[in-house]
Amino acid sequence: MKRVCALLVCLGAAWAMAEPLAGTQPLTGTNDLSDAYLSGLDRFTLRETERIAAERSTQWRRRLSEGGPAAAAWLVTNRTELGRMLGVRDARVPFDAPETLGTLSHDAVVGHTETHTLLRIRWPVIGDFAAEGLLLEPTQSSAIITNIVHLPHAGITPEQVLGLTNGAAAASRLGFRFPPSNCRMVVPAVISRKKSKYLSELPDLSRKPGAATRGGRVMTAREFVYRPAYVMGRHVIGYEVQEVLALIDWFRAQTPSASVQVEGWGDGGMLALYAGALDMRIDHTVVAGYFGPREALWREPIDRNVFGLLRHFGDAEMAALIAPRRLTVLSTPGPEETITRELKQGEGGAPGELVSPTADAVDREVARARELVPSDGGGWLVRVTEREAADSHDSAASLAGGKWHGATVDAAACAAREARLVKGMNAFSQHLIAVSPAVRHAFLADLDLSSPAAFDRSAAAYRTYYLERVMGRIDSARTTALNPRTRVIEKTAAYTCYEVVLDVLPDFILYGFLLVPNNIQAGERRPLIVAQHGRGGTPRTLMSLQNGGRKTYHEIAPRLAERGYLVFSPQNPYVFEDRYRQLVRKANPLQWTLYSYIHLQYEQMFDWLDTLPFVDGARIAFIGQSYGGKTAVRVPPVMPRFCLVVATGDFNEGIIKMASTRYPFSFALVDEYEMFEFDLGNTFNYADLAGLLIPRPFMAQRGHTDGVAWDEFVGYEYARVRRLYTRLGLSDRTAIHWFDGGHEIAVDAACDFFDRFLKP
Incomplete structure (x- = not known):
């Protein structure tokens, strides 16, 4: 009988725990919901990629079919947008002619043929950055009728292109010819994907003198340049396109009647395509080993990641920007590469792969390009098959067919050249970081500081800009059916904890x-706090230690519930390490970030919370730790429903943190390759984003031993927040809590801040 009673008690407890929240359906199943959530986001994003590509193609066909001024204006707008995406936005340095590079040990003249002299050259591009490469200068310069820029694939040197040394794939030369005697050719050096370990310029001052240097990861040279450039609205691709355009400046100034041809294979073909699309002065663009569908851009090396590219362009749309000028697509094999990510071996760079476009894929993209342009423009687009390129290949006239006299190549000099290019590009990005406070100040000049209400009105345009252009908004309509499913997973004397699932979009939950306090009275509405976990966390991370909570969160969710607050802890995408990083790779070409998903699911969350009779919709606050602290200064500022925000374990000088290669705590030097947000450095730092919360209260927390940054940077950035609140007469609505701790939440201080503004 005792056993039967015990069994009935257990069954009764199990039945009670299974009871859903009133107004919801029972949540069933035993699958890992965090895993299901992230897997669903992945499927959703891949499906959206296909939808956006189809809509893009339809829109381009419609707009170009209008013809006349309307079509011309459409092309100008998109050419401008492409330049912005690639970071081609800096004035180039004018020059009369490239500088020849000779030293006591290396003559500037590399060698001669019967028709050309080969020279090592350098030319200014932007700021103090200068490009380098080889110049094939005709013996009779006055007879030049064509200027050619030949762009190698990353990792192939100009010397290998011209056959002076081995190492270039045979396919890289198919369809390309050594210039005739009346043509000049420049072969710029393209930065490779050679891996190196990159360390900060300064030591970690938070460690004891003499302690081992911390930080620094192995990554490719191109990714090292890409990371800080991307944050500053620039790109390794854009820097190299600028090299090409600087050469065209020179060509057009010196030989204005000569035609200009830009050509390349692999990455060189990509650069040629971008350059041809951007610069109307290029008469003929030749692309080999690259042209094709771009919807799998997320699989390619991260240095090819362009924010928002697929929302506006595929390769066919790029070709339409070239028309009616000549475009030749060589359907020759492209490079095949795999970039590994071995964390145990100190590799922090992103994985990626290059797969040669198939002939069928090239044909489909060429056909799509021809469909976009109403007429063929007199045969502007020519596709050359691999067989045609091979049949026309004359080894004596190939790029490597020059009969050199006295040519010498020093491998060490080639490596030193690449090191200079990497250093020069990164130095330009670091200069942009240094001057970025003034750039952001000018960008935010329209904020009205005359009163809190005037500020709030003027900030609306900036909130929209951040949401649309920097964070990225998912424009798919949310499902109207919330379909809430819940089940009780914990019941204490103070609260009941429900596991909750809502529908947002197909595959997106x-x-x-x-957590609902047990003492809520009928008709009573309580304030609710959204408590957000950090990287690698789940809703359980914020619970009690015996219930799976993480120590650094100090059981914040149950402690808030015990103080009488409703608490909701959503799952955010930054979980399962490289799986979420690959989600970012898929999102970025759609002009989305992780915060795009978070923004949309919070909108759905608010709709559901509005249906709960015990939630006070005017008193919904936010606290986030670590990656949740990043979320705190990015998402609530554009969501006025959040009435108060606390950011912990992250707030600091965010642009230096993200993009500087000087400091050891910078993301530019570690293995979190998804952290970089395009153009953030020119628009919003943390203080600027926190300012968009005004007049809502804001608190930052900082543990002195938190390795996220140094106190000095946190203090500097928060001082800007406090100054803004003070100028608007709102100094009592902001605070920073300093404490002797690390990467953790100071729960008592947060609770005091909540109590001050959320309780009567």
Whole structure:
């Protein structure tokens, strides 16, 4: 009988725990909902990629079919947008002619043929950055009728292109010819994907003198340049396109009647395509080993990642920007490469792969390009098959067919050249970081500081800009059916914890924990706090230690519930390490970030919370730790429903943190390759984003031993927040809590801040 009673008690407890929240359906199943959530986001994003590509193609066909001024204006707008995406936005340095590079040990003249002299050259591009390469100068310069820029694939040197040394794939030369006697050719050096370990310029001052240097990861040279450039609205691609355009400046100034041809294979073909699309002075663009569908851009090396590219362009649309000028697509094999990510071997760079476009894929993209342009423009687009390129290949006239006299190549000099290019590009990015406070100040000049209400009105345009252009908004309509499913997973004397799942979009769910105090009276509405976990966390991370909580969160969710607050802890995408990083790779070409998903699911969350009779919709606050602290200064500022925000374990001088290669705590030097947000450095730092919360209260927390940054940077950035609140007469609505601790939440201080503004 005792056993039967015990069994009935257990069954009764199990039945009670299974009871859903009133107004919701029972949540069933035993699958890992965090895993299901992230897997669903992945499927959703891949499906959206196909949808956006189809809509893009339809829109381009419609706009170009209008013809006349309307079509011309469409092309100008998109050419401008492409330049912005690639970071081609800096004035180039004018020059009369390239500088020849000779030293006591290396003559500037590399060698001669019967028709050309080969010279090592350098030319200014932007700021103090200068490009380098080889110049094939005709013996009779006055007879030049064509200027050619030949762009190698990353990792192939100009010397290898011209056959002076071995190492260039045979396919890289198919369809390309050694210039005739009346043509000049420049072969710029393209930065490779050679891996190196990159360390900060300064030591870690938070460690004891003499302690081992911390930080620094192995990554490719191109990724090292890409990371800080991307944050500053620039790109390794854009820097190299600028090299090409600087040469065209020179060509057009010196030989204005000569035609200009830009050609390349692999990455060189990519650069040629971008350059041809951007610069109307290029008469003929030749692309080999690259042209094709771009919807799998996320698989390619991260240095090819362009924010928002697929929302506006595929390769066919790029070709349409070239028309009616000549474009030749060589359907020759492209490079095949795999970039590994071995964390145990100190590799922090992103994985990626290059797969040669198939002939069928090239044909489909060429056909799509021809469909976009109403007429063929007199045969502007020519596709050359691999067989045709091979049949026309004359080894004596190939790029490597020059009969050199006295040519010498020093491998060490080639390596030193690449090191100079990497250093020069990164130095330009670091200069942009240094001057970025003034750039952001000018960008934010329209904020009205005359009153809190005037500021709030003027900030609306900036909130929209950040949401649309920097964070990225998912424009798919949310499902109207919330379909809430819940189940009780914990019941204490103080609260009941429900596991919650809502539908957002097909394959896109919202998952989290809702803690409801047990002493809520009928008709009573309580304030709710959204408590957000950090990287690698789940809703359980914020629970009690015996219930799976993480120590650095100090059981914040149950402690808030015990103080009488409703608490909702949603699952955010930054979980399962490289799986979420690959989600960012898929999102970026759509002009999305991780915060795009978070923004959309929070919108759905608010709609659901509005249906709960015990939630006070005017008193919904936010606290986030670590990656959740990043979320705190990015998402609530554009969501006025959040009435108060606390950012912990992250707030600091965010642009230096993200893009500087000087400091050891910078993301530019570690293995979190997804952290970089395009153009953030020219628009919003942390203080600027926190300012968009005004007049809502804001608190930052900083543990002195938190390795996120140094106190000095946190203090500097928060001082800007406090100054803004003070100028608007709102100094009592902001605070920073300093404490002797690390990467953790100071729960008592947060609770005091909540109590001050959320309780009567």
